[in-house]
Amino acid sequence: MAKFYVRGEGKDGTSIIYFNVQKRTPKIRLRICTHIPVDYNKWTAANKSVAAWKKFAKSEEGKPIADKLELMEQAVSDLFAQGKLQSNDDKDVIDKAILGILNAELARRKEEEKAKRVENARKRKADEAQQKKRILVFYQRFLDGIRSGMIRHGNNKQYTKTSIQNWEAFAKYLRDFCKESDTFDNINKEYADRFCAYLEHTGLLPTTCNKYIICFRKLCNIAAEFGINQNATSLKVWKEREVHEEEKKTEVYLTDEELDAIYNFPLEGKEEAARDLFFLGYLCCQRYSDYGVLSIENFQRTISGTPIIKVRQQKTDNIVEVPIVDERVNELCNKYNYNFPRIADRQINDYILDGMKKIAEVCPSLKVKYVTVLTAPERSKEEHYAELLRRKAAGMRLYSEDNRTLRKMQAYAELHNGQPLYERNAQGQVVKFKYEMVTTHTARRSGVTNLYKTGVLDTHEMMAISGHQTEKVFENYIKVSKGEQADRIATKLKNLQDVKNYINTHQL
Secondary structure, three states: OEEEEEEEOOOOOOEEEEEEEEEEOOOOEEEEEEEEEEEHHHEEEEOOOOOHHHHHOOOOOOOHHHHHHEEEEEHHHHHHOOOOOOHHHHHHHHHHHHHHHHHHHHHHHHHHHHHHHHHHHHHHHHHHHHHHEEHHHHHHHHHHHHHHHHOOOEEEEEOHHHHHHHHHHHHHHHHHHOOOEEEHHOOOOOHHHHHHHHHHOOOOHHHHHHHHHHHHHHHHHHHHHOOOOOOOHHOOOOOOOOOOHHHOOOOOOOOHHHHHHHHHHHHHHHHHHHHHHHHHHHOOOOHHHHOOOOOOEEEOOOOOOOOOEEEEEEEOOOEEEEOOOOOOHHHHHHHOOOOOOOHHHHHHHHHHHHHHHOOOOHHHHHOOOOEOOHHHHHHHHHHHHHHHHHHHOOOOOOOOHHHHHHHHHHHHHHHHHOOOOOEEEOOOOOOOEEHHOOOHHHHHHHHHHHHHHHHOHHHHHHHHOOOOOHHHHHHHOOOOHHHHHHHHHHHHHHHHHHHHHHHHHHHH
16 A cells, blocks of 8 residues: 655645655656645544544545545556556656546536535425415415405405405414414315314304305415415315304394384484494495495485495495485484594494493393304403402402403393303303394394395395395395294285285186
8 A cells, every 4th residue: 555644734734645656666766746635633643553544534524535545546556557657757647647536536526516506406496386385375475465455356356455354364273273384285184174173172153163264265276376286185175064053143133113212312422423323334234344434425326316325345345326215314414414423343332332231221122132152252251250250269369450350240240140251041051132232233234134024125136235246145144033034924925815815706
C-alpha cells in the first residue's frame, strides 16, 4: 500500500494528502499530490494505528477520502502493469490518472446533486399539491374568496352576507374536528360518520347538525370544481339524518287575534320600536335582515298603481314585490315617516321578549306552554346553573360575576318552575310559554302561515311574496297544527258537500 501523508497543517486547519511512487527498476522516485484536502488533526489521529484507520475509513467523513485514495493507489499499480511508467518523466501520466479519478468523483457528485435537486423539487411539488388538498387549507382559501367576492356561486352571483355568516359558523366545528394534515383523500364513509357523531356529541340540535353536514358536502363539491378534490367517494358519503318532530325546536306562529293584540298594546322605547319592526316583518313576510333595514326606497308602486314593498333579499339576492293590502303598513310608515328604527340583530330579540311578556298579560294564548327542546347554548346554560348551585351548596366561594349570574338564573327558574333551570312536564319534556318562543323570525313564519290559512292564494303566489325558491323549504314555514289542518279539510269537504246538495236539489 502506498504511504499517504500530509506535509503540515494549513492556516485553515486542513492539509493536502500526498503519496510517493518508488521503484528500483525502472528507477522511479516521485511525489504525487492527490489534491484531496483533509482535516489535519483527524488525519493524524486516523494514522496512529491500523484500527484507527479502519474506523476513519468507515466514518461518514473518512470513507469518501479512503475510497478515492484506494482508487488512486490501484490506478498507479495499473499504470505499472501496463508499462506506462518508465521514468520520472512519466509523472504527468500519474497526474492525469489522479485528475481522472477526481473528475469522475466530481461528475458523480454533480449527478447526485442534480438528482437530489430533482427529487427535492418533486417532493416540493408533491407537498404543495398535498398542501392544497388539505381540508382546512382549502376551506380558508374558500372563505377568503367568498368574503372578497373572488369566489362566487355557479351562477356567478356573489355569496350573500347571510351565506358567508353560515360558512363562518361552520368553521368552528370543521376546525375542531379536522386534523391539520387531513386531506380530501381521507374522506370516506367512516370519516363522514365520525363527523356526524362529533356534531351530535356537541349537543347541537339535529337540524343544525344537518346544516353543517350539508356545508361539508358542499365544501367537497366546491373543492372538486377547483380540481383540488379528486376523491369521488367524498362527494357521496354525506347523509343527513332523519329529524323527528320531537327532536326539533318548536317553531310557533302568531294568530290574527294575537297579532292584533300585539299591534294595539301600548309599549314604549326600544320595546315599541322592536314590536313595530316585527309587525312590518309580519306584514311583508320577510326575514329580519330585510325588514330591519326598510326605508322609503322600498315603498313603490307597480305600473298599474298597486302599492308594494320591493325588497332585494340579502340571503338569496332575490327581488320580491309584496303588495300592500293592510292599512297598518301605512300607519307604521306615517308613524316613523319611513325612518324606521334600527336595532342590532343581537339586541332586538331581547326587546321582543320583554314586550311579549307584557302583552301576554292581556293575551292569554301567549301564556300557553309548548313542548320544545333546548338548543346547545341553552343546555350549556342549564349545566352552568346546576354547577353554580352545587358550588354554592358545597360552601365554595363564588366570584361577583358568578353571583350575579346565579341570582339572574334563580329568578328565571323560580318564575318558570325550572327543573333545574327550564321547566319540564311530567314526561320530562322541556316546556316554555309561547311568548318566550317569539323571535324576529316568527314574524316571517306568521305571515306565511296566515296567508296559507286564508286559502286565497296558491303556493306559487305565496312563494312570490316570501321569496322562497322551492316548495319544500316554503312548506317548512307553514306551522298549522294537525288539528288546524283537519279543520281546514273538514270545512272544504263540507263546502263541497253543500255544493253537491245544492246541485241535486235544483236538478230535481
